[in-house]
Amino acid sequence: MEKEFSAQLTRKLLRYLVPFAIIVILIAWIGVPMAYCFLWSAVDPDYPWSYPDPLPQKLSLFHWRYILENTNILGAVGSSFFIAGCTTILSFLLALPTSYALGRRQLKGAGFFKTLMLLPLVLPGMAMAIFLGRMLMKMGLSGTYTGVILAHTLMGVPYMMRILVVSFESVPQDLVDAASNLGATAFTRFAEVYFPMVLPGLVAGSIFTFINSMEEFNLTFIIGLPTVKTIPTVLFSYLGESFARTRASVVSLILLIPNLTLLLITERFIKTEYMGAALGKM
Amino acid sequence: MKTARKKRKFEWGYLLLLPGLGYILFFLAGATGMMIAQSFGLFNYTAESRFSLEYWRGILNETFVDDLLYSLKIAVCASLLCICIAYPLALIIKKLPGERTILSLVKIPMFIPALVASLLILNIIDYHGILNIILVRLQIIEEPLRLRNDSWGVAALLIQAWKNIPFMLIIMYSAVEAVRRDVIDAARNLGAGRLAVFTQIIVPLTLPSALVSVILVFIRVFNDYVISKTAGPLYPNTISNLMHVTAYLYNDWPSAACIGCLMVITAVSFVSAYTYLSKKLMQNL
Numbered sequence: 001m002e003k004e005f006s007a008q009l010t011r012k013l014l015r016y017l018v019p020f021a022i023i024v025i026l027i028a029w030i031g032v033p034m035a036y037c038f039l040w041s042a043v044d045p046d047y048p049w050s051y052p053d054p055l056p057q058k059l060s061l062f063h064w065r066y067i068l069e070n071t072n073i074l075g076a077v078g079s080s081f082f083i084a085g086c087t088t089i090l091s092f093l094l095a096l097p098t099s100y101a102l103g104r105r106q107l108k109g110a111g112f113f114k115t116l117m118l119l120p121l122v123l124p125g126m127a128m129a130i131f132l133g134r135m136l137m138k139m140g141l142s143g144t145y146t147g148v149i150l151a152h153t154l155m156g157v158p159y160m161m162r163i164l165v166v167s168f169e170s171v172p173q174d175l176v177d178a179a180s181n182l183g184a185t186a187f188t189r190f191a192e193v194y195f196p197m198v199l200p201g202l203v204a205g206s207i208f209t210f211i212n213s214m215e216e217f218n219l220t221f222i223i224g225l226p227t228v229k230t231i232p233t234v235l236f237s238y239l240g241e242s243f244a245r246t247r248a249s250v251v252s253l254i255l256l257i258p259n260l261t262l263l264l265i266t267e268r269f270i271k272t273e274y275m276g277a278a279l280g281k282m
Numbered sequence: 283m284k285t286a287r288k289k290r291k292f293e294w295g296y297l298l299l300l301p302g303l304g305y306i307l308f309f310l311a312g313a314t315g316m317m318i319a320q321s322f323g324l325f326n327y328t329a330e331s332r333f334s335l336e337y338w339r340g341i342l343n344e345t346f347v348d349d350l351l352y353s354l355k356i357a358v359c360a361s362l363l364c365i366c367i368a369y370p371l372a373l374i375i376k377k378l379p380g381e382r383t384i385l386s387l388v389k390i391p392m393f394i395p396a397l398v399a400s401l402l403i404l405n406i407i408d409y410h411g412i413l414n415i416i417l418v419r420l421q422i423i424e425e426p427l428r429l430r431n432d433s434w435g436v437a438a439l440l441i442q443a444w445k446n447i448p449f450m451l452i453i454m455y456s457a458v459e460a461v462r463r464d465v466i467d468a469a470r471n472l473g474a475g476r477l478a479v480f481t482q483i484i485v486p487l488t489l490p491s492a493l494v495s496v497i498l499v500f501i502r503v504f505n506d507y508v509i510s511k512t513a514g515p516l517y518p519n520t521i522s523n524l525m526h527v528t529a530y531l532y533n534d535w536p537s538a539a540c541i542g543c544l545m546v547i548t549a550v551s552f553v554s555a556y557t558y559l560s561k562k563l564m565q566n567l
Contacts, residue, residue: 018374019378019379019381020380022371023380023384027387029444032406033405034402036402036405037402037405040405052415054412093301094301094305098301102299107296113299113303117303122501122553123546123549124522124549126525126526127317127522127525127546128310128313130538131316131317131542132312135313150309151309157305158306215395215396218507232395236397239400239401245404249401249405263393267386270389
C-alpha cells in the first residue's frame with residue numbers, strides 16, 4: 001500500500017517536474033543569449049569586457065548613442081517597416097483569390113499546384129536572390145523600393161497561401177449552402193461567411209509574411225543595396241563584413257524588439273496548426 | 283446546357299490561380315532562365331555575350347567540391363541532430379501540463395532572424411563567452427575552446443540547431459496533436475498496451491511529418507548563407523558563399539550561374555531521392 005502510494009507520488013512529481021525542467025531549459029535557451037546581447041550592447045568602451053570576466057565591468061549607453069547618432073539606423077527601421085507593410089498587403093491581394101480557388105473549388109491537380117507554390121521557399125535563397133536581382137535589373141528595378149517589395153512578395157505569397165488555403169478548406173460547406181439558400185449573393189457570401197471564418201488565418205498569414213519580410217536578408221542585400229537599406233543589411237555590415245560585436249548587438253536588439261513585440265501581441269492568433277500548415281505538411 | 287455551364291465555372295476557378303501562382307511562376311521562371319542563360323555565357327556583363335560551354339568545363343574544381351561537401355555535411359548533421367531532439371520532445375510535451383507555455387516559448391526562436399541568432403549564439407560560445415567560462419570554472423577544460431570559425435563548423439552547426447529545433451518541434455507537435463484521440467481509445471479498448479499504441483499508432487501516424495521536417499531543415503541549412511558566413515569556417519564555406527564571392531568579388535557571373543544551377547540540381551536530386559526512399563519506407567511499415 002505504501003509502496004503504491006510512493007510510486008504514485010513519484011509519477012505525480014515527475015508529471016510536474018519534467019515540464020518545469022523543460023520550461024527552465026527553454027527560458028535559458030532563449031533568455032541567456034538575449035541577456036548577453038543586452039550586456040554586449042551596453043559595454044562601456046573605456047572598460048573592455050574580455051576573458052575571464054563573466055560580466056562587463058561597467059555599463060553605459062555609449063554604443064546605443066553612437067548607432068542612433070552616427071548611422072542612419074532609424075531610416076533603415078523605417079524602410080524595413082515600409083517594405084514589410086507593402087509586402088504583406090501585396091501578398092494578401094495576390095494570395096486571396098488563389099487560395100480561395102485551391103481551398104474551395106475542387107480543381108483538378110490541386111495537389112500539384114499546392115506543391116508548386118512552395119518552390120520559392122525551397123530553391124536556394126542566394127541563387128534566387130542573385131539571378132532575380134539580374135532579372136529586376138533588366139526591368140530597371142534594381143536598387144528601388146519597388147524591386148525589393150516585389151522580391152519580398154515572392155517569398156511572402158507562399159506562406160500567405162499555405163495558411164489561407166487551410167483556412168478556406170476548414171469553412172464548413174453547409175454554412176455556405178445555408179447562406180446561398182437564404183439568397184445571399186456571391187459578395188454577401190464572401191463578406192458574411194468566408195471572411196469572418198478565414199480571418200484568424202489571415203492574421204496569422206499576415207504576421208508570418210510581415211516578419212519574414214522584416215528579417216529577409218539575401219534579397220535585400222542583393223537587390224536593394226546600395227540605395228535600400230533595411231535593418232538586416234545594416235546588421236550584416238557589423239557582423240559579416242567586419243565584426244563589431246557591440247554595435248551588432250545594438251542593431252540586433254533594434255531588429256528584435258519590433259518582431260518580438262508583434263509576436264507577443266498576436267501570439268494567440270498564431271495557432272500551431274497554422275504554423276504546421278505554413279511550414280510543414282507538404 | 284448544363285455541361286456548358288459547368289465548363290465555364292471550371293475555367294473561372296483556374297483563372298483565380300493566376301494572381302498567386304502566376305506571380306510566383308513569372309519571377310521564378312525569370313530568375314531560373316536568367317541563371318541558365320548566364321551559365322552558357324549569355325547576358326554577360328563583364329565580357330562579350332556569346333554562347334559557350336567553357337564556364338561549365340572549369341566549374342568542378344577543388345574549391346567547388348570542398349564547399350559542396352561542407353554544405354552537405356552541415357545540412358545532414360543539422361537535420362539529424364534536430365530530429366533526434368525535436369521528435370522525442372514533441373511526444374513528451376503532448377503528455378505534460380504546461381504545454382501552452384512551452385509552445386509559446388518555442389515560437390520565439392522562429393521569429394529571430396538567422397543573422398541575429400548567429401550573433402546571439404556567438405556571444406555565448408566565443409572565447410570569452412559564458413560557455414567557456416563555466417567549463418573552465420568547472421575545470422572540465424583548461425583553455426577556453428575556440429569554437430568560432432573552427433575548421434569543422436561546430437559553431438555553425440550549433441547555431442543551426444538553435445534556430446531549427448524549435449521550427450521542427452512546431453511541425454512535430456502539430457503532427458502529434460493531429461493523432462485522433464478515438465483511434466488511441468479504440469486500440470486501448472481492443473487490448474493494446476501503451477507500447478503497442480506507441481509503436482503501432484503514434485509512430486506510423488507521425489512519421490510522415492518527421493520525414494518531411496527532416497528534409498525541410500536539410501534544405502534550409504543547405505541554402506544557408508549568413509550563418510556559415512558569420513560563424514562557420516573560413517574555408518571551406520557554403521556553396522551559397524562561393525556563388526556570392528564568384529559573382530561579386532571575382533565578377534565572374536557565368537561561373538556563379540553554373541554554381542547556382544549545380545546547387546539547384548543537387549538540392550532537387552537530394553530531395554527527390556529522399557522522397558522516394560521515405561515513400562518506400564512508409565509502404566513497408
